[in-house]
Amino acid sequence: MHAARNIALCTKDCLCLFVCPTGATDTENGQIDFSRCLDGCRLCVDACPSHALYLVFDRYPVKPQKDAVVASALDNLLESKVKQELIGTALAQGENGGAKLAKAIAHSNRVLAEDCAREARYMLPQGSETRKLLTELLGRRGDPGFPVDAVEQLLELLQ
Amino acid sequence: MEYKEPHTNGALAAICTNLSKACDKQMRPTEAGLFDKLASYFSQSAGVAGPVSINDLDANIAADTESGYIAVESRAQQVGDRGALRCVTWGKKVTAIHKSVLVRYAKQGDALMEGSNLYVCEACGFIAIAKEVPGLCPICKAPASRFTKI
Numbered sequence: 001m002h003a004a005r006n007i008a009l010c011t012k013d014c015l016c017l018f019v020c021p022t023g024a025t026d027t028e029n030g031q032i033d034f035s036r037c038l039d040g041c042r043l044c045v046d047a048c049p050s051h052a053l054y055l056v057f058d059r060y061p062v063k064p065q066k067d068a069v070v071a072s073a074l075d076n077l078l079e080s081k082v083k084q085e086l087i088g089t090a091l092a093q094g095e096n097g098g099a100k101l102a103k104a105i106a107h108s109n110r111v112l113a114e115d116c117a118r119e120a121r122y123m124l125p126q127g128s129e130t131r132k133l134l135t136e137l138l139g140r141r142g143d144p145g146f147p148v149d150a151v152e153q154l155l156e157l158l159q
Numbered sequence: 160m161e162y163k164e165p166h167t168n169g170a171l172a173a174i175c176t177n178l179s180k181a182c183d184k185q186m187r188p189t190e191a192g193l194f195d196k197l198a199s200y201f202s203q204s205a206g207v208a209g210p211v212s213i214n215d216l217d218a219n220i221a222a223d224t225e226s227g228y229i230a231v232e233s234r235a236q237q238v239g240d241r242g243a244l245r246c247v248t249w250g251k252k253v254t255a256i257h258k259s260v261l262v263r264y265a266k267q268g269d270a271l272m273e274g275s276n277l278y279v280c281e282a283c284g285f286i287a288i289a290k291e292v293p294g295l296c297p298i299c300k301a302p303a304s305r306f307t308k309i
Contacts, residue, residue, distance in 0.1 A: 073230040082169035090208040104277040111284035113173035119246040150193040
């Protein structure tokens with residue numbers, strides 16, 4: 001568990017610099033130096049007067065398994081939203097006046113599709129359903145251009 | 160191992176961008192980049208929809224409204240899946256906005272957007288046609304910073 005800074009909330013009062021035992025909060029890019037941040041220390045989180053610091057977890061709980069009927073109904077909805085996204089994207093490339101509106105509709109449908117994916121079972125990158133999907137995607141090794149190395153790295157990194 | 164999951168390439172792209180955003184929120188830029196790489200591959204593989212017109216959206220919107228959301232909602236109520244119910248609550252409203260925007264566009268044409276900008280809420284997909292970015296999303300209450308200007 002290490003600290004992270006929400007720059008939009010940070011008021012530069014710098015109390016986090018005073019309390020940090022390792023200097024991890026004082027960096028040139030505004031983010032915490034995770035390699036120096038002490039696991040679970042949370043001194044900066046408690047010291048910040050603007051609630052701009054929070055803890056990012058390294059481990060996440062195992063989620064209850066999704067009901068199969070809910071998951072499959074969400075899968076169907078996901079496919080429908082993606083279809084609408086593709087229609088919107090095709091229209092956005094046209095010369096017609098509604099191209100910008102089509103782009104907005106495509107973008108909105110991507111957000112809707114992502115929400116369906118999340119609730120269907122792919123909420124956590126570390127979750128077992130994500131792992132199962134990645135493992136099955138290894139089967140696409142050899143498909144032209146398929147970045148199997150990305151899948152392998154994700155399986156390695158998301159233990 | 161054979162690929163068995165019931166998702167099209169387009170859906171896999173959305174699954175991967177969702178997971179990339181989740182990695183970003185967990186301050187895992189490496190993993191986010193890898194999911195983005197997969198998402199790009201799936202987007203390319205999904206290709207481009209054939210000759211389409213703006214009316215093609217109507218049938219899908221009607222199907223979502225009349226059966227898609229109802230299927231999720233009725234089962235989610237039975238099993239007490241409040242996360243799925245939240246997704247349905249927001250999604251139904253956003254889908255209704257799509258419908259109303261399309262109806263208004265059919266009547267008014269480009270005049271609908273004249274002097275206004277288009278904003279999309281990154282949390283729920285709400286589309287605003289307005290001069291200024293909304294202060295708060297009317298559907299999910301996300302702040303102005305969560306809107307993307309199209």
